[in-house]
Amino acid sequence: MGDITISSDVMRGYIDLIILRVLCDGDSYGYAISKTVTDLSDGRYIMKETTLYSAFSRLEKLGYVRSYPGSVSGGRERTYYALTPEGSQHYLYKCDEWGATQDLISKFIKREDD
Amino acid sequence: MGDITISSDVMRGYIDLIILRVLCDGDSYGYAISKTVTDLSDGRYIMKETTLYSAFSRLEKLGYVRSYPGSVSGGRERTYYALTPEGSQHYLYKCDEWGATQDLISKFIKREDD
DNA sequence: CTCATTACAACGTCAGACGTAGTAAAAATT
DNA sequence: AATTTTTACTACGTCTGACGTTGTAATGAG
Numbered sequence: 001m002g003d004i005t006i007s008s009d010v011m012r013g014y015i016d017l018i019i020l021r022v023l024c025d026g027d028s029y030g031y032a033i034s035k036t037v038t039d040l041s042d043g044r045y046i047m048k049e050t051t052l053y054s055a056f057s058r059l060e061k062l063g064y065v066r067s068y069p070g071s072v073s074g075g076r077e078r079t080y081y082a083l084t085p086e087g088s089q090h091y092l093y094k095c096d097e098w099g100a101t102q103d104l105i106s107k108f109i110k111r112e113d114d
Numbered sequence: 115m116g117d118i119t120i121s122s123d124v125m126r127g128y129i130d131l132i133i134l135r136v137l138c139d140g141d142s143y144g145y146a147i148s149k150t151v152t153d154l155s156d157g158r159y160i161m162k163e164t165t166l167y168s169a170f171s172r173l174e175k176l177g178y179v180r181s182y183p184g185s186v187s188g189g190r191e192r193t194y195y196a197l198t199p200e201g202s203q204h205y206l207y208k209c210d211e212w213g214a215t216q217d218l219i220s221k222f223i224k225r226e227d228d
Numbered sequence: 229c230t231c232a233t234t235a236c237a238a239c240g241t242c243a244g245a246c247g248t249a250g251t252a253a254a255a256a257t258t
Numbered sequence: 259a260a261t262t263t264t265t266a267c268t269a270c271g272t273c274t275g276a277c278g279t280t281g282t283a284a285t286g287a288g
Contacts, residue, residue, distance in 0.1 A: 004214045008276055009244080013124030014219055015276085021222050031235050041218050051276055053236070058275085076235055076284045095223060100118045102216065104155050105128055108135050109209060122245055123275080129245085145266050165245055167267070172244085190253045190266055 006045050015047070015055050016064075017098065020091040023065065023083040030056065030079070056081060064090050120159050129161070129169050130178075131212065134205040137179065137197040144170065144193070170195060178204050 022033050030052050037047045056079075059065045064087035070080040083091070136147050144166055151161045173179045178201035184194040197205070 004210050006211060006215055006218065007127065010127030010211060010215055012126055012276070013121065014215075017219070018222055029235080031233095040221060044214060044218060048277055049236075050238095050278080054275070054277095078235065096118055097120060097124060098219060098223070100158060101120055101124055101128075104120065104158060105131070105212060107154060108132055109212070126245070143266080145264095162246060163267075164247080164269095168244070168246095192266065 004044065006041075011045055011047075013101075014098075015051065016059060017091070017094040018047075019052070019055055019059065020064065020083065020087055020094065023081060023087070024091065027080045027082045029070065029081060059087070062090075063087075118158065120155075125159055125161075127215075128212075129165065130173060131205070131208040132161070133166070133169055133173065134178065134197060134201055134208065137195060137201070138205065141194045141196045143184065143195065173201070176204075177201075 018037060019033060022028055022036055028036075030049065034047050034049060034052055037045065056065065056067070060067055060081075063084060065081045066084050067079050067081050070078045132151060133147060136142055136150055142150075144163065148161050148163060148166055151159065170179065170181070174181055174195075177198060179195045180198050181193050181195050184192045186192060
Protein backbone atom coordinates (compact mmCIF):
# COMPACT_ATOMS: atom_id res chain seq x y z
CA MET A 1 0.00 0.00 0.00
CA GLY A 2 2.60 2.54 1.08
CA ASP A 3 4.81 3.74 -1.72
CA ILE A 4 7.71 4.21 0.66
CA THR A 5 10.14 1.36 0.56
CA ILE A 6 12.26 0.93 3.63
CA SER A 7 15.98 0.79 2.93
CA SER A 8 18.15 -2.16 3.87
CA ASP A 9 20.28 0.03 6.09
CA VAL A 10 17.24 0.87 8.14
CA MET A 11 15.93 -2.69 8.30
CA ARG A 12 19.39 -4.03 9.09
CA GLY A 13 18.84 -3.28 12.75
CA TYR A 14 15.56 -5.18 12.91
CA ILE A 15 16.21 -8.43 11.10
CA ASP A 16 16.87 -10.33 14.31
CA LEU A 17 13.94 -8.72 16.09
CA ILE A 18 11.55 -9.72 13.33
CA ILE A 19 12.76 -13.30 13.13
CA LEU A 20 12.62 -13.76 16.89
CA ARG A 21 9.14 -12.24 16.95
CA VAL A 22 7.84 -14.69 14.37
CA LEU A 23 9.36 -17.60 16.30
CA CYS A 24 7.54 -16.42 19.43
CA ASP A 25 4.37 -17.72 17.79
CA GLY A 26 5.91 -21.14 17.20
CA ASP A 27 8.66 -22.90 15.32
CA SER A 28 9.03 -21.99 11.71
CA TYR A 29 11.39 -22.22 8.76
CA GLY A 30 13.03 -19.92 6.29
CA TYR A 31 10.65 -19.91 3.43
CA ALA A 32 7.59 -19.44 5.63
CA ILE A 33 9.16 -16.55 7.51
CA SER A 34 10.12 -14.75 4.33
CA LYS A 35 6.49 -15.00 3.19
CA THR A 36 5.21 -13.78 6.55
CA VAL A 37 7.49 -10.76 6.48
CA THR A 38 6.51 -9.82 2.95
CA ASP A 39 2.82 -10.16 3.83
CA LEU A 40 2.93 -8.21 7.09
CA SER A 41 4.92 -5.39 5.52
CA ASP A 42 2.55 -5.13 2.56
CA GLY A 43 5.56 -5.59 0.34
CA ARG A 44 7.35 -2.56 1.70
CA TYR A 45 10.13 -4.80 2.84
CA ILE A 46 11.17 -8.05 1.25
CA MET A 47 13.66 -9.97 3.33
CA LYS A 48 16.08 -11.61 0.95
CA GLU A 49 16.59 -15.31 1.45
CA THR A 50 20.34 -15.01 1.80
CA THR A 51 19.80 -12.35 4.45
CA LEU A 52 17.36 -14.59 6.26
CA TYR A 53 19.46 -17.73 6.24
CA SER A 54 22.60 -15.93 7.29
CA ALA A 55 20.62 -14.38 10.13
CA PHE A 56 19.50 -17.87 11.18
CA SER A 57 23.04 -19.15 11.41
CA ARG A 58 24.14 -16.04 13.30
CA LEU A 59 21.25 -16.40 15.76
CA GLU A 60 22.02 -20.07 16.19
CA LYS A 61 25.67 -19.38 16.96
CA LEU A 62 24.51 -16.89 19.57
CA GLY A 63 22.25 -19.52 21.07
CA TYR A 64 19.05 -17.61 20.39
CA VAL A 65 17.52 -20.21 18.09
CA ARG A 66 17.88 -23.93 17.71
CA SER A 67 17.42 -25.79 14.44
CA TYR A 68 16.16 -29.25 13.71
CA PRO A 69 15.30 -31.09 10.52
CA GLY A 70 11.62 -31.42 9.83
CA SER A 71 10.44 -34.16 7.53
CA VAL A 72 7.16 -33.16 6.03
CA SER A 73 4.98 -35.78 4.37
CA GLY A 74 5.18 -34.62 0.78
CA GLY A 75 7.52 -31.74 0.18
CA ARG A 76 11.19 -31.24 0.60
CA GLU A 77 12.94 -31.48 3.96
CA ARG A 78 12.85 -28.27 5.91
CA THR A 79 15.05 -26.91 8.62
CA TYR A 80 12.86 -25.70 11.44
CA TYR A 81 13.94 -23.10 13.92
CA ALA A 82 12.82 -22.81 17.53
CA LEU A 83 13.28 -19.98 20.01
CA THR A 84 15.51 -20.80 22.99
CA PRO A 85 15.02 -19.23 26.44
CA GLU A 86 18.02 -17.02 25.67
CA GLY A 87 16.32 -16.07 22.43
CA SER A 88 13.19 -15.02 24.34
CA GLN A 89 15.32 -12.89 26.64
CA HIS A 90 17.06 -11.34 23.68
CA TYR A 91 13.75 -10.62 22.02
CA LEU A 92 12.58 -8.70 25.07
CA TYR A 93 15.83 -6.78 25.10
CA LYS A 94 15.43 -5.93 21.44
CA CYS A 95 11.93 -4.62 22.15
CA ASP A 96 13.32 -2.31 24.82
CA GLU A 97 16.01 -1.18 22.43
CA TRP A 98 13.34 -0.45 19.87
CA GLY A 99 11.57 1.74 22.42
CA ALA A 100 14.77 3.61 23.17
CA THR A 101 15.38 4.09 19.47
CA GLN A 102 11.92 5.53 18.99
CA ASP A 103 12.49 7.96 21.84
CA LEU A 104 15.86 9.04 20.52
CA ILE A 105 14.91 9.53 16.89
CA SER A 106 11.68 11.29 17.81
CA LYS A 107 13.65 13.63 20.03
CA PHE A 108 15.93 14.52 17.13
CA ILE A 109 13.18 15.02 14.62
CA LYS A 110 10.70 16.89 16.74
CA ARG A 111 12.85 19.39 18.58
CA GLU A 112 12.10 22.93 17.43
CA ASP A 113 15.57 24.21 18.24
CA ASP A 114 14.99 23.66 21.96
CA MET B 115 19.96 8.23 31.97
CA GLY B 116 18.61 5.17 30.19
CA ASP B 117 20.72 2.07 30.69
CA ILE B 118 19.86 0.75 27.27
CA THR B 119 22.53 1.46 24.75
CA ILE B 120 21.42 1.45 21.16
CA SER B 121 23.45 -0.83 18.93
CA SER B 122 25.33 0.40 15.90
CA ASP B 123 23.33 -1.85 13.64
CA VAL B 124 20.18 -0.09 14.73
CA MET B 125 21.63 3.40 14.49
CA ARG B 126 23.19 2.65 11.13
CA GLY B 127 19.95 3.49 9.42
CA TYR B 128 19.66 6.88 11.08
CA ILE B 129 23.11 8.42 10.81
CA ASP B 130 22.20 10.44 7.74
CA LEU B 131 18.84 11.45 9.18
CA ILE B 132 20.46 12.79 12.34
CA ILE B 133 23.16 14.73 10.54
CA LEU B 134 20.69 16.28 8.12
CA ARG B 135 18.40 17.17 11.00
CA VAL B 136 21.16 19.01 12.85
CA LEU B 137 22.08 20.90 9.70
CA CYS B 138 18.45 22.03 9.37
CA ASP B 139 19.14 24.35 12.29
CA GLY B 140 22.16 25.86 10.56
CA ASP B 141 25.60 25.05 9.26
CA SER B 142 27.79 23.02 11.56
CA TYR B 143 30.95 20.96 11.69
CA GLY B 144 32.01 17.50 12.75
CA TYR B 145 33.11 18.02 16.28
CA ALA B 146 30.07 20.11 17.20
CA ILE B 147 27.66 17.57 15.73
CA SER B 148 29.23 14.70 17.60
CA LYS B 149 28.77 16.67 20.83
CA THR B 150 25.17 17.51 19.98
CA VAL B 151 24.35 13.88 19.29
CA THR B 152 25.91 12.67 22.51
CA ASP B 153 24.04 15.35 24.47
CA LEU B 154 20.64 14.81 22.91
CA SER B 155 20.87 11.04 23.33
CA ASP B 156 21.91 11.31 26.98
CA GLY B 157 24.95 9.26 26.11
CA ARG B 158 22.91 6.33 24.87
CA TYR B 159 24.47 6.76 21.49
CA ILE B 160 27.90 8.12 20.78
CA MET B 161 28.52 8.71 17.11
CA LYS B 162 32.11 7.81 16.43
CA GLU B 163 34.13 10.45 14.64
CA THR B 164 35.16 8.13 11.85
CA THR B 165 31.51 7.26 11.32
CA LEU B 166 30.57 10.92 11.25
CA TYR B 167 33.25 12.07 8.85
CA SER B 168 32.72 9.20 6.47
CA ALA B 169 29.00 10.05 6.53
CA PHE B 170 29.85 13.64 5.63
CA SER B 171 31.84 12.61 2.60
CA ARG B 172 29.10 10.23 1.54
CA LEU B 173 26.43 12.93 1.91
CA GLU B 174 28.57 15.39 0.01
CA LYS B 175 29.06 12.96 -2.87
CA LEU B 176 25.30 12.56 -2.98
CA GLY B 177 24.88 16.32 -3.09
CA TYR B 178 22.97 16.52 0.18
CA VAL B 179 25.53 18.68 1.95
CA ARG B 180 28.13 21.19 0.85
CA SER B 181 31.36 21.87 2.71
CA TYR B 182 33.40 25.01 3.07
CA PRO B 183 36.40 25.93 5.18
CA GLY B 184 35.64 28.12 8.16
CA SER B 185 38.41 30.17 9.66
CA VAL B 186 37.58 30.88 13.24
CA SER B 187 39.44 33.69 15.03
CA GLY B 188 41.38 31.61 17.51
CA GLY B 189 40.98 27.88 17.11
CA ARG B 190 41.90 25.47 14.42
CA GLU B 191 40.36 25.62 10.97
CA ARG B 192 37.09 23.80 10.69
CA THR B 193 35.23 22.33 7.79
CA TYR B 194 31.65 23.52 7.93
CA TYR B 195 28.79 21.68 6.31
CA ALA B 196 25.62 23.19 4.93
CA LEU B 197 22.40 21.54 3.83
CA THR B 198 21.60 21.77 0.14
CA PRO B 199 18.05 21.91 -1.24
CA GLU B 200 18.49 18.25 -2.25
CA GLY B 201 19.55 17.55 1.31
CA SER B 202 16.37 19.13 2.63
CA GLN B 203 14.35 16.97 0.28
CA HIS B 204 16.21 13.91 1.36
CA TYR B 205 15.67 14.79 4.99
CA LEU B 206 11.92 14.91 4.46
CA TYR B 207 12.05 11.58 2.68
CA LYS B 208 13.99 10.06 5.56
CA CYS B 209 11.35 11.33 7.98
CA ASP B 210 8.66 9.57 5.98
CA GLU B 211 10.75 6.44 5.90
CA TRP B 212 11.11 6.67 9.66
CA GLY B 213 7.33 6.82 9.95
CA ALA B 214 6.95 3.76 7.74
CA THR B 215 9.53 1.91 9.80
CA GLN B 216 7.68 2.71 13.00
CA ASP B 217 4.48 1.39 11.50
CA LEU B 218 6.10 -1.79 10.28
CA ILE B 219 8.03 -2.70 13.40
CA SER B 220 5.08 -1.85 15.63
CA LYS B 221 2.92 -4.12 13.53
CA PHE B 222 5.33 -6.99 14.02
CA ILE B 223 5.75 -6.51 17.72
CA LYS B 224 2.17 -5.87 18.66
CA ARG B 225 0.25 -8.47 16.70
CA GLU B 226 -1.30 -11.07 18.98
CA ASP B 227 -1.21 -13.91 16.47
CA ASP B 228 -4.24 -12.58 14.59
C1' DC C 229 7.61 -33.39 -20.04
C1' DT C 230 8.50 -28.97 -18.90
C1' DC C 231 7.88 -25.26 -15.79
C1' DA C 232 6.81 -23.04 -11.51
C1' DT C 233 7.07 -23.30 -6.63
C1' DT C 234 9.16 -24.73 -2.50
C1' DA C 235 13.38 -24.86 0.29
C1' DC C 236 17.52 -24.11 0.77
C1' DA C 237 23.34 -23.73 0.26
C1' DA C 238 27.58 -21.79 -1.47
C1' DC C 239 29.91 -18.70 -3.32
C1' DG C 240 31.46 -13.63 -3.85
C1' DT C 241 30.94 -8.45 -3.53
C1' DC C 242 30.31 -4.14 -1.34
C1' DA C 243 28.87 -0.50 1.90
C1' DG C 244 29.49 1.24 6.09
C1' DA C 245 30.58 1.22 11.16
C1' DC C 246 34.39 1.08 13.97
C1' DG C 247 39.29 0.46 16.00
C1' DT C 248 43.71 2.38 15.97
C1' DA C 249 46.84 5.72 15.17
C1' DG C 250 48.60 10.02 13.78
C1' DT C 251 48.59 15.17 12.94
C1' DA C 252 48.06 19.87 14.24
C1' DA C 253 46.71 23.95 16.68
C1' DA C 254 44.89 26.31 20.68
C1' DA C 255 43.65 26.30 25.60
C1' DA C 256 44.34 24.87 30.11
C1' DT C 257 47.11 23.15 33.66
C1' DT C 258 51.28 22.50 36.18
C1' DA D 259 58.06 27.44 30.21
C1' DA D 260 56.68 22.78 29.62
C1' DT D 261 53.20 19.42 29.55
C1' DT D 262 48.55 17.91 29.07
C1' DT D 263 43.93 18.36 27.44
C1' DT D 264 40.67 19.69 24.17
C1' DT D 265 39.54 20.72 19.60
C1' DA D 266 39.31 19.11 14.83
C1' DC D 267 40.15 16.28 11.93
C1' DT D 268 42.67 12.34 8.36
C1' DA D 269 44.31 7.80 6.96
C1' DC D 270 44.20 2.95 7.09
C1' DG D 271 42.68 -1.34 8.01
C1' DT D 272 39.18 -4.81 9.78
C1' DC D 273 34.87 -6.94 10.14
C1' DT D 274 29.94 -7.53 10.06
C1' DG D 275 26.14 -8.16 7.50
C1' DA D 276 23.03 -7.32 3.43
C1' DC D 277 22.64 -8.71 -1.10
C1' DG D 278 23.55 -10.62 -6.06
C1' DT D 279 24.24 -14.72 -8.50
C1' DT D 280 24.10 -19.39 -9.19
C1' DG D 281 23.12 -24.09 -8.23
C1' DT D 282 20.49 -28.01 -6.37
C1' DA D 283 16.75 -30.96 -5.14
C1' DA D 284 12.08 -32.18 -4.51
C1' DT D 285 7.17 -31.76 -5.44
C1' DG D 286 3.11 -30.26 -7.97
C1' DA D 287 0.69 -28.00 -11.92
C1' DG D 288 -0.08 -27.53 -16.75
